[in-house]
Amino acid sequence: MSAEENISSQFSSQAIPSVPSTTCDIHGSSVVLYCKDCGVTLCDTCLTDGSHHNHSYSTLKDACQEQIERVLQRVKKMKSSLLKQSDIRAQVDKAKKDIEEMFSQTKETVADLYQELRELMDQNMQQAFLLIQAQKESMMQGMDQLALEGEKCQEKTKHITQAVEKLKRKQDADSGLSLSEIKALDTSIEAVEDFHRNAGKRMRFDNKRLKALENSVSTIVQRNKDMLPRxxxxxxxxxxxxxxxxxxxxxxxxxxxxxxxxxxCPPVGKKSKExxxxxxxxxxxxxxxxxxxxxxxxxxxxxxxxxxxxxxxxxxxxxxxxxxxxxxxxxxxxxxxxxxxxxxxxxxxxxxxxxxxxxxxxxxxxxxxxxxxxxxxxxxxxxxxxxxxxxxxxxxxxxxxxxxxxxxxxxxxxxxxxxxxxx
The missing domain is CATH 2.60.120.920 (SPRY domain)
Structure with a gap:
């Protein structure tokens, strides 16, 4: 499994973010409109400082309704995807079995190649086996991590569904707050969608490193002891x-x-030191x-x-x-x-x-x-x-x-x- 397929599982996962206030993050004033181009709520100062010039706006209530409809559609698609991949544990068990077979075959091949040079290369062969074991452990851990993430993803989906239902009931009470809650839900939904998009990829095995090991040992057999150590x-x-x-x-x-x-990115007017x-x-x-x-x-x-x-x-x-x-x-x-x-x-x-x-x-x-x-x-x-x-x-x-x-x-x-x- 390559780094780009499993790296997200190794970094600290982020919980559903807390709901921001209904005041402008930049100016601290109450928000009055929604910028369709930027996807953010605006205060009076935002509208007059030129940062959203020629952008399209809508009322907070209209924007809230549009966003709720959009979120509902995403949740519907997310549920459909979840049904297709609900049994992550069974898929992981199958994947681990395939990993076991793949590594077992590689170990046997390496053992056969090393037999010809046993007296000269016993220590070197043991090092090759340890490399195989380390690679296997790394993949197995990735599968276990994927299974755990699948279970957490199911639980997160339930929480998102409940949050959306609650949002529908109170949308007219405080549209500004609802928009903030929708923003938080978007982040959580994106995380769930990313998991389902990448779950299949993370269960594909890249045995190039194992084949590279076999090929390297085969080359040693064809040459002589002057090649050692590797x-x-x-x-x-x-x-x-x-x-x-x-x-x-x-x-x-x-x-x-x-x-x-x-x-x-820093606020407008502040120089970046990137x-x-x-x-x-x-x-x-x-x-x-x-x-x-x-x-x-x-x-x-x-x-x-x-x-x-x-x-x-x-x-x-x-x-x-x-x-x-x-x-x-x-x-x-x-x-x-x-x-x-x-x-x-x-x-x-x-x-x-x-x-x-x-x-x-x-x-x-x-x-x-x-x-x-x-x-x-x-x-x-x-x-x-x-x-x-x-x-x-x-x-x-x-x-x-x-x-x-x-x-x-x-x-x-x-x-x-x-x-x-x-x-």
């Missing part, structure tokens, strides 16, 4: 450090998913010795940067572009073009179709390598004398008409360190 032998489970995140970046509860959430910040975030982990490997899912993203930074870079502050000084090394996708960056030196990288990016850091050899995980190819290698601890670093930017996100892949089963994994 990067996954040094796999790490790293997480985002939300304390280092730019104000426009939001992490999931488990700190493995990241998305760009633009700040709310362009003054760089959307960076660091990992919670840092490395000062040894070899380390992690993967980042960037599928479908057109603007991202992944790399490492020296602890000296961190001391200078987070509002720096990655790869523009001597203390940071990065691979960047910029509007579909892939480049390697260090000390403001730019190197073009030919291969640009990347779904999962692998990062291998060997501090003893002074290597920083970037891989296209699904093809197994090395995208770029930095060779440097790393003097201090290094932090994995990430950056994503806004992309018009799309969700702006990335995910750190699970390479080790939960609650199991890399050392403990070496059986």
């Amino acid at each position: 990067p996954w032998e040094f796999a790490e489970n790293i997480t985002f450090d939300e304390k280092t995140a730019d104000k426009n970046l939001e992490t999931s509860e488990d700190k493995t998913q990241l998305r760009y959430v633009p700040s709310r 362009a003054e910040t760089v959307p960076n975030i660091l990992a919670s982990q840092s490395f000062s010795q040894g070899s380390h490997y992690w993967e980042v899912e960037v599928k479908g993203r057109k603007n991202w940067t992944v790399g490492v930074v020296d602890k000296g870079w961190v001391k200078k502050g987070m509002n720096q572009a990655l790869g523009q000084d001597k203390l940071s090394w990065a691979l960047q996708m910029d509007a579909g073009s892939l480049v390697a960056l260090h000390n403001d030196d730019i190197t073009m990288v030919r291969e640009a179709e990347i779904e999962v990016l692998g990062v291998f850091l060997d501090l003893s050899k002074g290597w920083l390598q970037f891989y296209n995980v699904h093809s197994g190819s090395v995208l770029h290698t930095f060779v440097a004398k790393f003097k201090n601890s290094l932090y994995p670093a990430f950056s994503i930017e806004a992309e018009k008409g799309d969700v702006h996100q990335m995910r750190i892949c699970a390479l080790m089963p939960q609650n199991l360190s890399r050392d403990l994994g070496k059986l």
